[in-house]
Amino acid sequence: MELSTGMEPGASAQKEEKKKKEEEMATKQEEQQTQAGRHQEVGHKSLLQSDALYQYILETSVYPGEHEAMKELREITANHPWNIMTTSADEGQFLSMLLKLMNAKNTMEIGVYTGYSLLATALALPDDGKILAMDINRENYELGLPVIQKAGVAHKIDFREGPALPLLDQLIEDKSNHGTYDFIFVDADKDNYLNYHKRLIDLVKVGGVIGYDNTLWNGSVVAPPDAPMRKYVRYYRDFVLELNKALAADPRIEICQLPVGDGITLCRRVY
Amino acid sequence: MATKQEEQQTQAARHQEVGHKSLLQSDALYQYILETSVYPGEHEAMKELREITAKHPWSISSRISFRSETYTFIEDMAFFFAGRGKLIWFFDYSRNIMTTSADEGQFLSMLLKLMNAKNTMEIGVYTGYSLLATALALPDDGKILAMDINRENYQLGLPVIQKAGVAHKIDFREGPALPLLDQLIEDKSNHGTYDFIFVDADKDNYINYHKRLIDLVKVGGVIGYDNTLWNGSVVAPPDAPLRKYVRYYRDFVLELNKAMAADPRIEICQLPVGDGITLCRRVY
Numbered sequence: 001m002e003l004s005t006g007m008e009p010g011a012s013a014q015k016e017e018k019k020k021k022e023e024e025m026a027t028k029q030e031e032q033q034t035q036a037g038r039h040q041e042v043g044h045k046s047l048l049q050s051d052a053l054y055q056y057i058l059e060t061s062v063y064p065g066e067h068e069a070m071k072e073l074r075e076i077t078a079n080h081p082w083n084i085m086t087t088s089a090d091e092g093q094f095l096s097m098l099l100k101l102m103n104a105k106n107t108m109e110i111g112v113y114t115g116y117s118l119l120a121t122a123l124a125l126p127d128d129g130k131i132l133a134m135d136i137n138r139e140n141y142e143l144g145l146p147v148i149q150k151a152g153v154a155h156k157i158d159f160r161e162g163p164a165l166p167l168l169d170q171l172i173e174d175k176s177n178h179g180t181y182d183f184i185f186v187d188a189d190k191d192n193y194l195n196y197h198k199r200l201i202d203l204v205k206v207g208g209v210i211g212y213d214n215t216l217w218n219g220s221v222v223a224p225p226d227a228p229m230r231k232y233v234r235y236y237r238d239f240v241l242e243l244n245k246a247l248a249a250d251p252r253i254e255i256c257q258l259p260v261g262d263g264i265t266l267c268r269r270v271y
Numbered sequence: 272m273a274t275k276q277e278e279q280q281t282q283a284a285r286h287q288e289v290g291h292k293s294l295l296q297s298d299a300l301y302q303y304i305l306e307t308s309v310y311p312g313e314h315e316a317m318k319e320l321r322e323i324t325a326k327h328p329w330s331i332s333s334r335i336s337f338r339s340e341t342y343t344f345i346e347d348m349a350f351f352f353a354g355r356g357k358l359i360w361f362f363d364y365s366r367n368i369m370t371t372s373a374d375e376g377q378f379l380s381m382l383l384k385l386m387n388a389k390n391t392m393e394i395g396v397y398t399g400y401s402l403l404a405t406a407l408a409l410p411d412d413g414k415i416l417a418m419d420i421n422r423e424n425y426q427l428g429l430p431v432i433q434k435a436g437v438a439h440k441i442d443f444r445e446g447p448a449l450p451l452l453d454q455l456i457e458d459k460s461n462h463g464t465y466d467f468i469f470v471d472a473d474k475d476n477y478i479n480y481h482k483r484l485i486d487l488v489k490v491g492g493v494i495g496y497d498n499t500l501w502n503g504s505v506v507a508p509p510d511a512p513l514r515k516y517v518r519y520y521r522d523f524v525l526e527l528n529k530a531m532a533a534d535p536r537i538e539i540c541q542l543p544v545g546d547g548i549t550l551c552r553r554v555y
């Protein structure tokens with residue numbers, strides 16, 4: 001670093017420090033953006049043969065018919081640092097079709113984040129449709145709420161902040177709640193899915209569907225034991241593997257595991 | 272003799288492997304889905320029909336490896352000489368790649384139950400795997416109008432369908448689909464009477480089928496088109512090595528996908544199940 005002539009040594013040292021701090025700030029911001037970018041990249045990497053194939057599905061079959069509110073919410077969420085958790089566009093479209101084909105009216109959602117699948121659901125239900133939505137974090141929901149309101153479907157949503165298990169236990173206690181839900185979507189903490197299932201199996205109606213998200217866990221369900229894996233992926237993977245076995249063995253449901261998004265397992269209650 | 276049998280079994284196994292190569296990240300992931308979520312709950316009739324189809328003894332390919340250059344050469348020559356229209360019969364006899372995969376059968380089954388489907392149609396039957404899945408999923412008074420240019424393949428699977436006690440739901444018609452569809456269309460009382468229609472046939476005719484099916488399916492009902500991701504070749508670069516028939520039909524598949532997305536009378540959903548299924552829900 002050069003000392004300009006005519007300046008005092010002290011002043012240049014300060015200038016140097018300031019410059020250093022600014023550089024540090026810039027690097028930190030860059031790092032955060034790279035992290036977010038990497039999250040988005042990792043978050044939307046699909047289970048398919050190639051990213052190109054996944055992009056093809058999105059561009060050919062999803063985006064052309066996409067509701068503008070979905071697009072808007074997607075863009076808001078893309079800039080959020082936790083966007084890896086959001087429902088993908090192809091999944092939103094699939095949920096929408098499923099709900100319409102089932103003539104669903106009374107639904108539940110565990111795990112809302114910014115509300116992408118919640119919006120997809122609200123748009124698909126009839127005007128008197130209802131969604132009981134739970135998330136431990138109201139702030140993320142409130143990020144997407146204006147979009148949901150603008151779309152004219154916020155009146156269908158009953159949002160509850162807090163962990164799901166206590167609320168589910170409350171619902172279970174009252175037998176008049178049993179078998180009253182047409183569709184329940186679970187996109188939350190994987191280490192609790194089986195605990196949720198024990199309650200949801202009585203809350204969903206016979207012939208209704210519980211959908212569990214992320215059941216292929218980025219393909220890691222088949223990764224060899226020595227494969228490099230993010231810590232949280234490895235941690236939850238055991239729960240996902242256990243869940244998949246348990247659902248296949250549960251005689252009260254018929255299942256179908258689809259490679260949509262990060263893997264959705266549909267469970268249709270048979271008794 | 273023992274060696275020959277072994278060889279044939281290896282061939283059959285290899286066919287099954289190629290025929291069931293999936294659209295997913297890895298074969299391992301696809302196998303995981305089959306072994307964890309499909310096979311445990313699979314109806315025994317489905318399993319039986321799957322095995323019969325895999326061991327289909329008529330195939331030229333039971334004598335020549337599917338992966339060999341000889342086979343590819345024969346395939347290309349047949350394509351060149353037999354003409355586009357006759358391509359189907361050649362492949363009827365040549366491999367089980369045409370059969371519906373087990374994960375697709377399970378998905379169709381769930382879909383039909385969730386829709387409470389009762390009156391359905393199937394264009395393209397082959398040995399009847401998706402037909403059996405459908406027949407098992409429909410209620411006892413459910414009906415399936417099934418069409419295929421080749422009755423012999425259907426008859427291969429029919430005993431299994433009969434044993435499963437669901438053959439009475441099926442009305443099988445041999446012959447090309449378009450004339451029959453035109454007949455149905457002529458009579459307006461057929462319009463809007465089908466809950467679900469599954470098309471798994473000649474890709475160069477899908478759009479022609481669609482023009483008729485859109486009036487035969489009910490409002491709110493679904494037409495499902497199979498093979499719409501065409502082994503992932505929809506995104507293959509122009510210079511990628513592709514089997515001739517894959518390349519030939521790819522243009523039709525690309526065109527179909529664009530047309531479905533642009534059709535205002537339907538809402539669509541393209542799923543990477545099997546070789547890609549596009550569900551089209553009629554909205555008016």
